[in-house]
Amino acid sequence: MSDSRDNIYAEPVDPALFRFDDKVAEVFPDMIKRSVPGYTTIVAMTGLLAGRYASPGSKLYDLGCSLGASTLAMRQNVHHSDCEIIGVDNSQAMLERCRSVIDTDSHDVPVSLHCADLQDVVIEDASVVVLNFTLQFIAREERDAVIQRIHDGLRPGGIMVLSEKVTFEDPHLDELNIDLHHNFKRANGYSDLEIAQKRQALENYLRPETLAEHKQRIAGAGFDSCDVWFQCFNFASLVALKQQ
Ligand SMILES: C[S@@+](CC[C@H](N)C(=O)[O-])C[C@H]1O[C@@H](n2cnc3c(N)ncnc32)[C@H](O)[C@@H]1O
Numbered sequence: 001m002s003d004s005r006d007n008i009y010a011e012p013v014d015p016a017l018f019r020f021d022d023k024v025a026e027v028f029p030d031m032i033k034r035s036v037p038g039y040t041t042i043v044a045m046t047g048l049l050a051g052r053y054a055s056p057g058s059k060l061y062d063l064g065c066s067l068g069a070s071t072l073a074m075r076q077n078v079h080h081s082d083c084e085i086i087g088v089d090n091s092q093a094m095l096e097r098c099r100s101v102i103d104t105d106s107h108d109v110p111v112s113l114h115c116a117d118l119q120d121v122v123i124e125d126a127s128v129v130v131l132n133f134t135l136q137f138i139a140r141e142e143r144d145a146v147i148q149r150i151h152d153g154l155r156p157g158g159i160m161v162l163s164e165k166v167t168f169e170d171p172h173l174d175e176l177n178i179d180l181h182h183n184f185k186r187a188n189g190y191s192d193l194e195i196a197q198k199r200q201a202l203e204n205y206l207r208p209e210t211l212a213e214h215k216q217r218i219a220g221a222g223f224d225s226c227d228v229w230f231q232c233f234n235f236a237s238l239v240a241l242k243q244q
């Protein structure tokens with residue numbers, strides 16, 4: 001996997017909209033590790049959750065798979081070789097690199113990669129569906145339908161893992177967590193200019209919601225149980241269960 005350093009916003013740039021293009025794909029492992037507190041833990045625990053919930057002969061989906069970090073974590077932890085892991089991403093730049101990452105991994109479980117909008121992908125006979133930092137980029141009015149299709153495509157006993165940047169109803173807590181996130185980025189070597197320019201570029205693309213909004217949508221889709229299993233500042237991961 002590429003370990004190029006993310007310098008995309010180091011110099012003044014046009015406040016262009018953030019895109020998962022070639023430039024971002026090139027530096028993505030460094031960018032996401034230095035930008036998302038808890039990312040490494042979330043990916044590793046996604047693998048453990050997948051290992052626990054994968055049922056024989058089922059499908060596991062990684063929606064918005066980028067370079068395949070969560071796909072690989074699942075593959076390393078699933079021990080039914082008749083399962084299939086399906087990675088989906090609508091960025092050609094990401095998916096091409098993801099393919100070469102998966103090709104160099106020698107675990108057994110078959111992986112198929114699809115360059116597609118996750119909203120067009122049929123979800124069926126699934127035991128695990130992962131959305132790690134992806135739903136936040138889908139238009140809000142389309143999120144209910146995405147979560148509903150995931151619920152309906154899961155086998156009873158299956159799980160969804162949903163990791164997101166979140167916002168807080170309480171304005172003081174919102175400000176505090178945004179500030180702490182920026183401190184985290186600064187501690188990881190990003191300058192104030194990089195932080196400000198990236199924030200502006202993400203403004204109308206990454207639209208976070210509160211944990212209450214996520215939980216309400218998940219319950220509304222019919223999931224029986226749901227809660228946060230990890231949170232650091234304004235980044236959280238939820239697990240949702242569909243009962244047997
Ligand atoms: C922050 S990255 C996800 C990181 C990845 N899940 C991981 O754990 O390393 C978000 C990804 O979602 C993809 N994406 C955004 N909207 C999408 C959509 N509608 N359909 C499929 N992929 C999408 C982007 O191309 C990008 O690669």
Ligand SMILES: O=C(O)C(=O)C[C@]1(C(=O)O)C=C[C@@H](O)C=C1
Binds near residue numbers: 035
């Ligand atoms: O919120 C930010 O500042 C981020 O950089 C977060 C985030 C994300 O959550 O996906 C945004 C874009 C990149 O994919 C990496 C990280």
